[in-house]
Amino acid sequence: MRTYDLALIGFGGVSRALAELISSDAERLTRQLGFSLRVVAITDLAFGSLVQPDGIDLAAVLAMPRGADFSALPGGSADPRNHDVIQDCPADIVVEATFTNPVDGQPAASHVRWALESGKHVTTTNKGPVALHARALTALAEERGLSFEFEGAVLSGTPILRFAQQMLPGLTTTSVEGILNGTSNYVLGRREAGATLEAAIREAQELGYAEADPTADIEGSDVRLKVAILAQQVLGVDVSLASIDTQGISGISDADIREASEQGLRWKLIGSATRTDDGGVTAAVRPVALGEEHPLAGIAGATNAVTFTTNLLGQVTVSGPGAGRVETAYALLSDIIAIDAATRTSERAAAAELVDLVGVTL
Numbered sequence: 001m002r003t004y005d006l007a008l009i010g011f012g013g014v015s016r017a018l019a020e021l022i023s024s025d026a027e028r029l030t031r032q033l034g035f036s037l038r039v040v041a042i043t044d045l046a047f048g049s050l051v052q053p054d055g056i057d058l059a060a061v062l063a064m065p066r067g068a069d070f071s072a073l074p075g076g077s078a079d080p081r082n083h084d085v086i087q088d089c090p091a092d093i094v095v096e097a098t099f100t101n102p103v104d105g106q107p108a109a110s111h112v113r114w115a116l117e118s119g120k121h122v123t124t125t126n127k128g129p130v131a132l133h134a135r136a137l138t139a140l141a142e143e144r145g146l147s148f149e150f151e152g153a154v155l156s157g158t159p160i161l162r163f164a165q166q167m168l169p170g171l172t173t174t175s176v177e178g179i180l181n182g183t184s185n186y187v188l189g190r191r192e193a194g195a196t197l198e199a200a201i202r203e204a205q206e207l208g209y210a211e212a213d214p215t216a217d218i219e220g221s222d223v224r225l226k227v228a229i230l231a232q233q234v235l236g237v238d239v240s241l242a243s244i245d246t247q248g249i250s251g252i253s254d255a256d257i258r259e260a261s262e263q264g265l266r267w268k269l270i271g272s273a274t275r276t277d278d279g280g281v282t283a284a285v286r287p288v289a290l291g292e293e294h295p296l297a298g299i300a301g302a303t304n305a306v307t308f309t310t311n312l313l314g315q316v317t318v319s320g321p322g323a324g325r326v327e328t329a330y331a332l333l334s335d336i337i338a339i340d341a342a343t344r345t346s347e348r349a350a351a352a353e354l355v356d357l358v359g360v361t362l
C-alpha cells in the first residue's frame, strides 16, 4: 500500500481539520482511496516546527493546549523554520494553509516555490499564491514533473475549478459570476435576521469561515482574489487585482436591508468576470440587491454559488459550501487524490516508455 507523507505549513483551522480526518478516519480513507496518509512535518507561527520522519502522533499534537509549542518534542522547535522544514523534511506533499495575503501572496508563494524546488508536490487553500503567482508556480511544477493543486482557493471544498476544467468540454464560457465569500453571505443573512454587523462577523469567525483579518471578507478583497483566479482558470485571461472594481458590504445600512426586504430583494456580494470582444475581461466585486426569482438570491449562509455563462448550454450554476474548516480540509484531500492520480499516470507512462525501449513487458 502506497503512503504519502505530508508537511503541514500552517496548523490553523483547515490544517487541523485535515489532521483530525487523517487521524480519526484513516481506515476508511485508505480503503476508499487505495493509499494512506501520514504527517511527517508541521510548522506554524504559534507552535513552531516539528519534523518526525516516522510520522507525527496527530492525536497528541491536536490535543496540545493553547500557548504550548513543539520545542519539548523530539524533532521540535519553538521557531517555525518554514524554509528549512519545507526544503529538508521527507514529505512527498506540502500542504500550504497559512494566512492569505491579498496584496502580494507572501510568504505563502515562497512556501510553494520552496516545496516545488525541493521536489515536493503542493496543495494549497491559500488564495494569495494562486491569484497572484499561479502561472509561474504552475510552470515550475510542470518543469519539475510535480503537481500544484489549489481546489480550495475558490468555493472551499466544492470542486468548482475541476468542474469548470473537466466538465464543460467543447463549450466557450463567456462569463463567471457568483457568491464567492462564505463570511459575507453569512453576515448578510444574519443582518436580515436582525444581528449587528459586528456580532455577525464574530459568529462567522467562531464558525471558522472568516479570514484571520475579516476585513478581507467584508470589504471584498477576498472575492477580488477569487474573481482573478476564476478569470485565469476558467476564462484563460490574467486580470490585475487593481483592475477589479471592488466594493464590499460594510456600506450596507440597516435601512438598506429593511427596504430591500420590503421590496422582496436580498443583498448579495457578487463577484464577476466577463469576456470582452477584444479578448480581455471586465471584472467587478459589488453588493447587489437581487429579486427572489434570481438563481443566486436563495443562496444562504456560508453556501456559495457560481454561474457559468456558456455558448451552447446557456447558464450553468453550481452551489455548495464556500467556507468552513472541514469543508476546506476536503479540498486538500481532493487535491491529494488528484496528485495520486497524476503520479500513477506518470508512473504508467514511464513504465510503458521503458517497455518500448527494451522491447519486453515488465
Ligand SMILES: NC(=O)c1ccc[n+]([C@@H]2O[C@H](COP(=O)([O-])OP(=O)(O)OC[C@H]3O[C@@H](n4cnc5c(N)ncnc54)[C@H](O)[C@@H]3O)[C@@H](O)[C@H]2O)c1
Pocket: 009, 010, 011, 012, 013, 014, 015, 043, 044, 045, 046, 080, 082, 097, 098, 099, 100, 107, 125, 126, 127, 152, 153, 156, 208, 209, 210, 211, 212, 322, 323, 324, 325, 328
Ligand atoms: N477557513 C475557511 O473556510 C477557508 C476556506 C478556503 C480557503 N481558506 C484559506 O486557507 C488558509 C487557512 O485557513 P484557516 O481557516 O485554517 O486559517 P487560520 O487562521 O485558522 O490558520 C492559519 C494558520 O497559519 C499559521 N500561519 C500564518 N502565517 C504563517 C507562517 N508564515 N508560517 C507558519 N504558519 C503560519 C497561523 O499561525 C495559523 O495557525 C487561509 O489562507 C484561508 O484564506 C480558508
Ligand SMILES: N[C@@H](CCO)C(=O)O
Pocket: 153, 155, 156, 180, 181, 182, 183, 184, 209, 210, 211, 217, 222, 322, 323, 324
Ligand atoms: N474567508 C473565506 C474563506 C473561503 O475562501 C470566506 O468566508 O469565503
